[in-house]
Amino acid sequence: MRTPLIAGNWKMNGSAELLEAFGRLFADAQLPTPLEIVLHPPFPYLEAASRSLASTPIKLGAQTLNPLHSGAHTGEVSGRMLKEFGVSYVLIGHSERRQLYRERDEDVYDRLLAALSVGLQPILCVGETLEERDAGRTMEVVLRQVSRAMAPLEPQQRTQLAIAYEPVWAIGTGRTATPEQAQAVMAGIRDYQAGYNSELAQQLRLLYGGSMNASNAAELLAQPDIDGGLVGGASLKAEDFYAICQSA
Numbered sequence: 001m002r003t004p005l006i007a008g009n010w011k012m013n014g015s016a017e018l019l020e021a022f023g024r025l026f027a028d029a030q031l032p033t034p035l036e037i038v039l040h041p042p043f044p045y046l047e048a049a050s051r052s053l054a055s056t057p058i059k060l061g062a063q064t065l066n067p068l069h070s071g072a073h074t075g076e077v078s079g080r081m082l083k084e085f086g087v088s089y090v091l092i093g094h095s096e097r098r099q100l101y102r103e104r105d106e107d108v109y110d111r112l113l114a115a116l117s118v119g120l121q122p123i124l125c126v127g128e129t130l131e132e133r134d135a136g137r138t139m140e141v142v143l144r145q146v147s148r149a150m151a152p153l154e155p156q157q158r159t160q161l162a163i164a165y166e167p168v169w170a171i172g173t174g175r176t177a178t179p180e181q182a183q184a185v186m187a188g189i190r191d192y193q194a195g196y197n198s199e200l201a202q203q204l205r206l207l208y209g210g211s212m213n214a215s216n217a218a219e220l221l222a223q224p225d226i227d228g229g230l231v232g233g234a235s236l237k238a239e240d241f242y243a244i245c246q247s248a
C-alpha cells in the first residue's frame, strides 16, 4: 500500500565522477516495483545530477533549505531555487543539522512549512542520542520532535511528508539499530499519528536511517512499519546503494 522509498544522503561528500557512476548503473536498473529512489547530493552537484541521472528512476533531493524564499542570507539556498533545478525532496531536521548547526524544533517546523509551500516533499528526520536511549527516553524524544514539527500542519500537508527515524548513535557509526528496536520506535510513531488520523497514519511513509548497508537492509526493510531507508555512508558507492534498492 505504501510505496517504499530509498534515499541516499551524500552529506558533504561525493563527486561528479560518482554521479556518473550512479547514472551508468541505474540506467539499466532491474529494481523491485513499486519503489521510489532519491539521491541527496550537496547543492553544487544538483544541476549535474539532473543530467547524469536523467535516464534513471532516481529523483533529486536536497539536504536542507532556508525557510525564506530569498533575501540577504549569504550562503543559504531557498526551496524555490531547489524547485527551479528539478529537486523533488528535501531532508529536514537531520541530526547533523540539529547538532552542528543548532537547528531547533521551531527551525525544523519553519523549514517543513517552507518546503511544503513550494511543493517539495520533506523527509523529516528524528532520533534520540545514546544518552537519551540509555535513560529510557527514546519515545519521548522522538515523539516530541515529530509533534513539534507536525502539530501545526493541515491534514493535506501531513500526507506529503515522510519521516526518517535515525537513532543518532547509529548514524555513521557502523552500529545499526536491531530490526526490532527500529520497528518498535516506528510503530510508536505510526500509533501517535493514528491518534490524530488513522487513515493518514496508514499512508505515512517511515524510513529507517543509521548505518543501513547492503547486508542489513533486507532485514530492516522487512519490518511492517519500515517503508524505506535513509542511507548515508553506503550511498557513496553506487553498487552498495543499488544493492540496498534491490532489497526494498
Ligand code: PEP
Pocket: 009, 011, 166, 170, 171, 172, 173, 174, 209, 210, 211, 212, 230, 231, 232, 233, 234
Ligand atoms: C544519514 O546520514 O542520514 C545516515 C543514516 O548515515 P549513515 O547511513 O552513514 O549512518
